[in-house]
Amino acid sequence: MLYPTGTTTRPRVSSPYGPRDPRIGVGAFHHGADLIGFDAIHAVASGRVTFAGWMNAAAGNTVVIDHGGGVTSVYMHNERHHVRKGDTVSEGAHIADMGDTGNATGECNHLEIRVRGKSVEPLAYIAARLTQTAPNTTHPNPTTKEEEPMLVNIQGHAGKRSGGAYFIANGVATYLGPVVVGLPLLTTAHADALAKAVSGL
Structure with a gap:
């Protein structure tokens, strides 16, 4: 994009x-x-x-x-x-x-x-979806599998994050806005666990 x-x-x-x-x-x-x-x-x-x-x-x-x-x-x-x-x-x-x-x-x-x-x-x-203007010339580690991007609703956690829709890719969570009907929901417990590996949560 x-x-x-x-x-x-x-x-x-x-x-x-x-x-x-x-x-x-x-x-x-x-x-x-x-x-x-x-x-x-x-x-x-x-x-x-x-x-x-x-x-x-x-x-x-x-x-x-x-x-x-x-x-x-x-x-x-x-x-x-x-x-x-x-x-x-x-x-x-x-x-x-x-x-x-x-x-x-x-x-x-x-x-x-x-x-x-x-x-x-x-x-x-x-x-979160910007088009890359230059090709990636680095050699990926064949033993590392890149995680699929996720578009999900996440429950809020007082003092930590707002509840709503998030886009998660490359280890970063980007808040998009209020809850989007039809997206999967991550509970507070699941989101807290995910936050150990993803920044922005």
């Missing part, structure tokens, strides 16, 4: 994913991240465009891409689109130009990643 900048460099964030301060007069939870500092918006991964047009007064011009496996990416507030519904796009394809359509306080790319219909923290999700 790539960030919507079309690179592996994390973009600037003007409004992060998560609860919002009700004093600013917007919804209590922000289901995406508002990204700034670039003009061309790129597909974070390959997939099929399932929507490209005016969504509503809040989202404005929006592109939705289905990446398969229950994962979709959503790009809101666009000025113009370079794709149409039904198009197949590759990772990094230029799909839209940044704008301020809909309910936006300035030009930004409101990015959402949804797993089985539920939003997760988009930058953490992408960071």
Whole structure:
């Protein structure tokens, strides 16, 4: 995967994913991240465009891409689109130009990643899956078997970790956001045991 900048460099964030301060007069939870500092918006991964047009007064011009496996990416507030519904796009394809359509306080790319219909923290999700820009030239140890990545819900543990959805790969657990319906659940006891071998738990 790539960030919507079309690179592996994390973009600037003007409004992060998560609860919002009700004093600013917007919804209590922000289901995406508002990204700034670039003009061309790129597909974070390959997939099929399932929507490209005016969504509503809040989202404005929006592109939705289905990446398969229950994962979709959503790009809101666009000025113009370079794709149409039904198009197949590759990772990094230029799909839209940044704008301020809909309910936006300035030009930004409101990015959402949804797993089985539920939003997760988009930058953490992408960071855990960034495309390698250079081949790995090291020789792996043939006696070491790399563990399969896991996408799971984990029960919280007071003072240790938040409960919710986690992506676990290469010995690192990345918190994605609230519980995602349909994912397997690790109990507190199992997660505590796993924490001995995985950082981030």
